[in-house]
Amino acid sequence: MKLILNCKNCRSEIELKYPVNDRAELARERGDKFSLKCAECSKENKYNVNEVKAKESKLIAMIAFGILVFGTGIIGYLLKDYLFMPNNPYNVLAIGGMLLIPSAVYMIITKQERDNARRFNQYWI
Numbered sequence: 148m149k150l151i152l153n154c155k156n157c158r159s160e161i162e163l164k165y166p167v168n169d170r171a172e173l174a175r176e177r178g179d180k181f182s183l184k185c186a187e188c189s190k191e192n193k194y195n196v197n198e199v200k201a202k203e204s205k206l207i208a209m210i211a212f213g214i215l216v217f218g219t220g221i222i223g224y225l226l227k228d229y230l231f232m233p234n235n236p237y238n239v240l241a242i243g244g245m246l247l248i249p250s251a252v253y254m255i256i257t258k259q260e261r262d263n264a265r266r267f268n269q270y271w272i
């Protein structure tokens with residue numbers, strides 16, 4: 148997830164690059180109030196830790212989607228000799244497994260990311 152603040156001067160998004168899991172950890176690392184300089188307008192303002200918002204990371208979503216696409220492709224490639232054989236009773240199982248594993252990985256990663264952001268946003272100090 149990524150942590151963002153809106154600049155008090157120009158309203159543009161400022162991304163906080165701290166590897167924390169929740170707001171309490173952010174407060175421990177940076178204090179309840181901290182100063183931050185906006186990259187857009189170069190104004191430095193004081194922010195409260197409760198003004199920080201968490202967002203799902205686009206990068207994580209892209210990685211998860213990559214796993215879904217490439218995982219399905221790789222498993223499909225590995226199983227190519229078994230797939231689409233006429234009269235193979237395991238066709239359905241093979242195709243199901245091929246789609247299931249990467250989809251499960253995709254869902255676990257995106258759900259975790261969503262849960263992390265939600266937990267951060269629901270917890271106040």
Ligand SMILES: [Zn+2]
Nearest residue numbers: 154157185188
């Ligand atoms: Zn600004």
